[in-house]
Amino acid sequence: MSEITNETVTAIEATLANVDRALERLRAGTYRQCQVCGREIDEADLIADPLLSHCPEHPELG
Numbered sequence: 887m888s889e890i891t892n893e894t895v896t897a898i899e900a901t902l903a904n905v906d907r908a909l910e911r912l913r914a915g916t917y918r919q920c921q922v923c924g925r926e927i928d929e930a931d932l933i934a935d936p937l938l939s940h941c942p943e944h945p946e947l948g
């Protein structure tokens with residue numbers, strides 16, 4: 887049986903933070919808006935990654 891490492895906990899916390907931010911954007915009505923350039927993110931990209939906060943062409947922002 888594998889142990890749960892600090893890395894696992896950190897990864898879960900990062901995912902939770904991303905979910906929180908996505909929910910905040912949903913409530914604020916800016917869910918589909920890119921946080922970098924303000925353009926609307928493609929629906930197909932959001933289906934592929936519902937926690938996406940910016941266009942796929944921007945460098946990964948974490």
Ligand SMILES: [Zn+2]
Nearest residue numbers: 920922923941
């Ligand atoms: Zn953008």
